[in-house]
Amino acid sequence: MTTNPIAMSLSRLTSRKSLSFIIPSILLLVGFVGCASDTVVQTTAAQHTLTDERRALNVESFEYVWNSIKDKHWDPDLNGIDWDQAKADLLPKVQNASTDNEARAAINELLGRLEQSHFGIIPSSAYTKLQEESAEIEDDTDSSKTDSDSDSDSDSKPGWSGMNARLIDNQFLITKVVPDSPAQHAGIKTGWILDSIRGRKVSSLIELANTINGVMRPETQAGLIVYSRLHGDAGKTIKMIFIDGDDQTQEVDLTFVESPGIMAGIGELPESPIEVEAATLDNGIGYFRLSMFMSPGTVLPTYQQFIKDHKDAPGIVIDMRGNFGGIILMAPGMINWLIDEKGLMGTMKMRDAQRGPFEIPLMLNPRKKHYTGKVAVLIDEMSISNAEILSAGLKDIGRAKIFGTRTAGLALPSVVERLPNGDGFQYAFADYTTSGGYSLESNGTTPDVDINYTRQGLLNGHDEVLDAATDWINSDE
C-alpha cells in the first residue's frame, strides 16, 4: 500500500473510480483542482458510428453538464453567456454526432463559451492513460521490491528520498538534497539532471505532461508526476539514472526511508508526511519552510515560536516552493503574525441555490507581538493552492517581497464528476480573488523578482532564489 498522496490518488482512480486524481487529497481542503479540463487529451477513441444507446448517453451527459453549470456556477449570469442559446446551438451537435469525439467536442464547446479554466471534459481514455501511469508506478514499486532488503508490505510507512527536482529548461534538475537523507547517502548532488526514474525516461514524462495539456501548466503537471515517482513506501528501492556535473551518467539505487515529516490528515484525507523546517540563516535571517498546510496544532506553534525566535531578525524567508496547499485558514493564521492592522486576505465567491451569490471574506487579524521586519516569500510552479493564496495575500497588502517563478494558478476550488457516458466533467464551484481583486485562477501569484535555479548555480551549491531573497533582506532597500 502506498500512502503517497499523488500515487494514492492515481491508484484510487483505478480502484474506486473516484475521479479526484493527481493532487486531490492534497488540495481538497482548499478545494481541489483536477489535472485536465478545458483542453483534452488527444485520443484515438473509436470513430465508428455511435449506437442509439451511446448517443443517448452523450445527450444525457450534455444535459447534466448544462444543468450543473446553470445551477452551480457562482455567477448567475454565467459570465454573460446566453446559456439557453448555447444549448440550442450545441445540443443538436451531440444528438447528431457520429462519434464520441464529436459529441465531446460539442460539450467542450459548451464549456468553452464560459471562457474560464477549470471547466472541461476529460475523455474516458484520459483515465485509461492515467491508469496506465498509475499502474507503471505500481509495477515499478513491485519490481523494485525484489531489489530491496526490506520486507516492505502493506503496512509500510510513507517513504522519502530526501531530494527535490524541478523542471528547468525542459530538464529535471535536482534542486535540493537533504543532509543525511537517502539521496545524500546515494551520492546525488544538486544540479544533476534526472534522466530516468523507475525505468522511465524523464523526457517521456515531460512529454506526457505536455500531451495532457490541461488547465495545469506542463511544468506543474510534470513536476507532480516526478514527485510521485520520488516517493514510495519506506524500504522500497528504486533505480534512477542521472547526468552528473561532469555530464557523466550515474546509475543510482535509492532506498526510501520513512519520511521524517509529521504525519497529518483530516477527514477523508489520508495521513501524509508534512515537512516543517525552521532555521536561522547567516546574519540571523529566519527561514521557514512548509510542504503542506496541514496539522495546525503542530505547525502553527512551530511557526509562532519561529516568529518569536526571530523577532529581532532583519528579515525572514517563508519558503512556499513545492507547497501543495491544504487548510485555507492556516494562511491567514500565518499572515496574522506579520501584520499590524486588520484587513482582508481574499474573498471566496459562491452561489446558494435559493439565495443567489454570496461572498465569504477571509479576514486578517493581527496577533500581538507580531513580526515587523522584512518578509520574503519564495514561490515556484509547484506552489499550489493555499501556497498561492498566502503569497498573493502577502503581496497584495505589501507586506512581503515575492521571489521565484509564477505559481501553479490552481487556486480555484473545483470538482470532477463522472458523466453518464464515462467522461469526466470538471467544474469550479467557487471563485477566489485576492484583496486586490486579483484572480489567482490560471494566473497564479507572480513574483516581484522573477528568478529561477540555474544548473551551474545548483552544481556550485547555490540556491539562487534564496540567495536573492537574503540579499534583499541584507540590503538597504
Added chain:
Amino acid sequence: MKKSTTKKINFTMLLAAAMPMFLSNSVLAGPGQDHGSEAVATDAPTMDAKARAVWDKSIKASLSENAEEEWVKNMRLTGTMLIPAQSITANMNILIAKDLGMHVSMEIPGLGPFEQGVSGEVAWSSNMMEGPKIVEGDEAKQLIKQLDLYADLHWEKYYQSISFNGQETITLPDDTEIQTNVLELVSIDDGTISTQYYNADTGLLAKAVSTVSIPGGGKMPSTAYTTDYRDIEGIMIPFKTISSSGPMKQIIEFTEVLVNDEIKDGELDLPEEIKELMED
C-alpha cells in the same frame, strides 16, 4: 442507465463558517438571525392574524404551556457537528445562560479546538489558526442575541414584520414531504427577509431560510432543517439540524440537553487571552 456519480466537494476551508451556520438556528427554535445595522425601522412591528396563529402554535408546541414564565435560565447541549463532504465529525459543547453568556467549543479532528462565546456584552472567538479575537458588528449581535432563550416571545425586538405567506409542501432531508405554514420575517435592523416553514400538523419549525453574519461583515445565506424534536422537560428541542449554505453542508446532532444545569464559577468568564486584547 448509469447516472453521474462521485461528488467530492471539499469545504473544510470554510470551517470558520460552521459556527455561524449553527448559530443561525436558535436552540429553542426561535427566530433566524437576519440582522444588519444599516437601517433602523421606525414603525411599530406588525404581525398579521394568520401569522400570529402560526406563531402562537409554534410557541405552544415548542416552548411549553408556561413559556411566558421564561423558566429556562440556561441550557447545556452536548453533541457533534458533522461535515459530510469531509467525513469530519467534531465534538461540540454549548452552554447558553440567559443574561450571563454563552460558550461554544468544538474539537475538530485535524484542526484543533474552536471556541466562541459571549460574556456580558463581549463576543469573542478563538481557534488555533485565527487566534483570539473580539467579535464585532453584526456577527457580535448575532451571538449576543443567542442569549435570549425566549426570542420567540420577544419577536418585536427582532422583526419589523411577520406575515403569513401561504402554505407549502416541503421535502425534508429524509425525502419525506410535509405541509407547512410559511412565514416571512423582515428584520427590524436592516429589512433583510427570512422565511420560516412551520409543520402544519405539529406547529414546530421545520425549515428556515435566512442570512447569517460572518467575519468581515459578510453575509451568508443559510437553509436549515430542524428535525428530531425531543421533549426536554416540556420544551421541544430539535436534536438534529441540517444546514447548508451554498455548497457547504453541516449536520448538528445533540446527544444530551440539560436545562437549568449548574453553572460553575468562571465558566462563562472571558478567557484571559481575550481580556488581554481588551486591555490594548
